[in-house]
Amino acid sequence: MRRVLLQLFFVLALPVLLVAVWWLASDDSTNVFWPPLRTILQTFPDVWTADRLRDDVLPSMWRLTAGFTLAAVVGVAVGTVIGSYRRVRAVCEPVLEFLRAVPPPVLVPVIMLFAGIGDTMKVAVIASGCVWPILLNTVEGVRAVDSVMAETARSYGITGAARLKNVVLRSASPQIFAGLRQALSIGIILMVISEMFAASNGIGFTVVQFQRSFAVPDMWTGILVLGLLGFLLSVVFQLVERRVLAWYHGLRASTRRSP
Amino acid sequence: MLDVRGLNKVYEGSGRRVEAVRDLTFTVDAGELVCLVGPSGCGKTTLLKCMGGLLTPTGGEVLLEGRKVSGPPPGMAFVFQEYGRSLFPWMRVAQNVELPLKQKDVSRSRRPELVADALQSVGLADAADAYPWQLSGGMQQRVAIARALAYEPQVLLMDEPFAAVDAQTRADLEDLVRGLWRERGITILFVTHDIDEAVYLGERVIVLSASPTVVQEQLKVDLPDERDQLHTRVAPRFAELRTHVYEQIQAAKRGTPQDAVKADTPPPH
Numbered sequence: 001m002r003r004v005l006l007q008l009f010f011v012l013a014l015p016v017l018l019v020a021v022w023w024l025a026s027d028d029s030t031n032v033f034w035p036p037l038r039t040i041l042q043t044f045p046d047v048w049t050a051d052r053l054r055d056d057v058l059p060s061m062w063r064l065t066a067g068f069t070l071a072a073v074v075g076v077a078v079g080t081v082i083g084s085y086r087r088v089r090a091v092c093e094p095v096l097e098f099l100r101a102v103p104p105p106v107l108v109p110v111i112m113l114f115a116g117i118g119d120t121m122k123v124a125v126i127a128s129g130c131v132w133p134i135l136l137n138t139v140e141g142v143r144a145v146d147s148v149m150a151e152t153a154r155s156y157g158i159t160g161a162a163r164l165k166n167v168v169l170r171s172a173s174p175q176i177f178a179g180l181r182q183a184l185s186i187g188i189i190l191m192v193i194s195e196m197f198a199a200s201n202g203i204g205f206t207v208v209q210f211q212r213s214f215a216v217p218d219m220w221t222g223i224l225v226l227g228l229l230g231f232l233l234s235v236v237f238q239l240v241e242r243r244v245l246a247w248y249h250g251l252r253a254s255t256r257r258s259p
Numbered sequence: 260m261l262d263v264r265g266l267n268k269v270y271e272g273s274g275r276r277v278e279a280v281r282d283l284t285f286t287v288d289a290g291e292l293v294c295l296v297g298p299s300g301c302g303k304t305t306l307l308k309c310m311g312g313l314l315t316p317t318g319g320e321v322l323l324e325g326r327k328v329s330g331p332p333p334g335m336a337f338v339f340q341e342y343g344r345s346l347f348p349w350m351r352v353a354q355n356v357e358l359p360l361k362q363k364d365v366s367r368s369r370r371p372e373l374v375a376d377a378l379q380s381v382g383l384a385d386a387a388d389a390y391p392w393q394l395s396g397g398m399q400q401r402v403a404i405a406r407a408l409a410y411e412p413q414v415l416l417m418d419e420p421f422a423a424v425d426a427q428t429r430a431d432l433e434d435l436v437r438g439l440w441r442e443r444g445i446t447i448l449f450v451t452h453d454i455d456e457a458v459y460l461g462e463r464v465i466v467l468s469a470s471p472t473v474v475q476e477q478l479k480v481d482l483p484d485e486r487d488q489l490h491t492r493v494a495p496r497f498a499e500l501r502t503h504v505y506e507q508i509q510a511a512k513r514g515t516p517q518d519a520v521k522a523d524t525p526p527p528h
Contacts, residue, residue, distance in 0.1 A: 155337040171347075171349075251392045
């Protein structure tokens, strides 16, 4: 019990401190663009009503999920192919390095030309940014399959789809998850940016709307919502990762104990 | 059962040409336990991988029951030295043992039987639900042996399987292998660099020369079938045999050419 409380204290101490600092520092602020935290929190329930959650948060989440899922499927599939064949890798690597170096937000205007300003565009923007870390990490993970494991699989006739499912992808899964984690934060950023460019709903759109109409405390609540959303998604991601990669964490802990 | 004929393996790469195995010819009969021993770096692993179809020989051939080995044959199972890298850490022990059976199209109802039986015979019936990395090194190697047993191979190839475990565990595992061999009548080819281990385990010891490898000598181990760590290892005959093998290995290291490849000629009593 004491340990749980102590842990809870460690988790909450810094956030509570930061909020307190914000609260005190902004308390007597008269700057229009820098409203007191009290005002922001008072505005919060008025702005983020059930209607708003349905009309703005849900569409954003849908775009993020679709874009992220698309990126994950394409990234893992293409990454596995590139990682498995040395020749393909030699051909693709320079191009990949180039594409990866292009900052994803810059693609928004380009993708708008092809995909219009609807949901397709946003999903495409999110997917095109998320795909790179997933793809590159998958390539590394697939390349790094242990030689003894690969030989074991071969000697027991584990080939083709079974090898892919039971050996290659499982062995690469820690790297794939590292890629997915990076992609998730990129996805949230691109979701907001694509909604700021052109949209009729979504969290990013709402924040820009508030800013344009000088509803400054409302705008701040939008930023808070984005922060909370990012935090929530990262917690969910961690839960999934801990389940899927339980073996990996156990393995690492056991090799640390006995080197 | 297992025929190795004129096996030759040359590695070529980055301007270097290394002849790992020059010319190896020997046979392993059905139900035999043969130990291959040779100086370190003599191409034992290369030989075993060629036999297991994991490497393509440059020359010569390997025949399993008269059929040429060109890829990993379903009648062979491999036990590697690096147990930690040979078991899949994302699968529980039972799943590790079962996976090759799925590939072999063993029926769904038969698989759990084979898995349970194999784990039972290596003394790990309780560990079925553990992950490999939760077990000690010796236990992990037992899992690898169980996986090979469940596969019901005609030939079991073991590549220095106990080189990485401590001495006591090693003695236990040696007895386990001899026990399984006597119980199940499988053919085992056991590669080791440990002379005592080779003599203790084998019915026959094949001594390999230094690389490029040829067969230095074949030696029948005329120790009784019933062997145990305590008595066999202090038996005068054991000492004679191990001394003889030791001399052969030393000769092989010096590269002294032997007059001829002698077959099945134990040193005189």
